[in-house]
Amino acid sequence: xxxxxxxxxxxxxxxxxxxxxxxxxxxxxxxxxxxxxxxLGEHINxxxxxxxxxxxxxxxxxxxxxVFEEEGILQEIEAYAPLVPDGSNWKATxxxxxxxxxxxxxxxxxxxxxxxxxxxxxxxxxxxxxxADEDLDRENDEKTSAVHFVRFELTPAMCAAVxxxxxxxxxxxxxxxxxxxxxxxxxxxxxxxxxx
Numbered sequence: 001x002x003x004x005x006x007x008x009x010x011x012x013x014x015x016x017x018x019x020x021x022x023x024x025x026x027x028x029x030x031x032x033x034x035x036x037x038x039x040l041g042e043h044i045n046x047x048x049x050x051x052x053x054x055x056x057x058x059x060x061x062x063x064x065x066x067v068f069e070e071e072g073i074l075q076e077i078e079a080y081a082p083l084v085p086d087g088s089n090w091k092a093t094x095x096x097x098x099x100x101x102x103x104x105x106x107x108x109x110x111x112x113x114x115x116x117x118x119x120x121x122x123x124x125x126x127x128x129x130x131x132a133d134e135d136l137d138r139e140n141d142e143k144t145s146a147v148h149f150v151r152f153e154l155t156p157a158m159c160a161a162v163x164x165x166x167x168x169x170x171x172x173x174x175x176x177x178x179x180x181x182x183x184x185x186x187x188x189x190x191x192x193x194x195x196x
Contacts, residue, residue: 007055007081009073015066018059029056035190038170041179043107044114046092046150046170048191049083082134083149087196088159094118094132094148108143110176115148117174122158123166159195162188 013021029052036048047053058076067073083091094115098104115132122128130150154162162168168188171180183191 005051007051007058007077007084009070009077012055012062012073012077013059015063015068018063022059022063029053032190035187038181038183038187040170040172040181041177043097044172044177044179045095045097046118047095048090048092048187048194049085050190050194051084054080054084085194087194088154088156090120090152090154090191090194092150092152094130094150096144096146096148104146105143107176108146111174112141112144114144114172114174114177115150117172117177118150119171119173120152120154121169121171122154122161123168125155125158125161125166127171128152128154128158154195162192162195 012018032050032052033047033056036050036053038046038048040046058080061067061076061080062073065072067076083093085091096104096108096111096114098107115130118130118132119127130152132148132150134149134151168183168191169180170183172178
């Protein structure tokens with residue numbers, strides 16, 4: 001999978017080429033995704049996206065749906081490409097995970113607005129709150145969604161600090177889900193690669 005910085009139909013693999021690539025490279029892609037996954041507390045997982053994870057997602061959707069016409073390919077790119085970091089931010093898929101359906105229903109009602117309480121804090125810098133669900137509203141008066149898309153916009157000073165090795169805390173200050181964690185060094189090294 002060649003990273004180009006910009007996902008277009010011309011930079012994606014054909015279904016045939018991707019099928020071969022997938023067989024040989026799926027373990028490496030899964031390891032990359034796992035490296036960029038951060039669990040916050042017991043029930044929130046953030047999958048920090050990259051060009052690699054989004055290319056894989058698009059290629060998988062095209063494979064599963066057997067899409068080979070340009071219009072369908074463009075629709076998949078339009079749906080997923082905005083999740084690729086822009087050089088001054090981190091973008092993540094945020095999943096609220098409760099295995100028991102009744103507990104999930106109850107907790108999603110208690111966690112309305114949780115996505116707006118997610119933050120990152122670069123050592124020595126002010127806290128940055130997530131910009132959530134820019135594509136569409138994912139909650140109503142009764143509950144929040146189990147999946148949100150969040151973006152953490154970093155200042156040039158924050159980007160420089162991360163690249164220089166500053167620690168970064170991921171957290172949530174929602175009344176019903178207070179939690180924070182220092183992002184592991186290996187994960188942070190991968191995330192630092194998203195920044196210019």
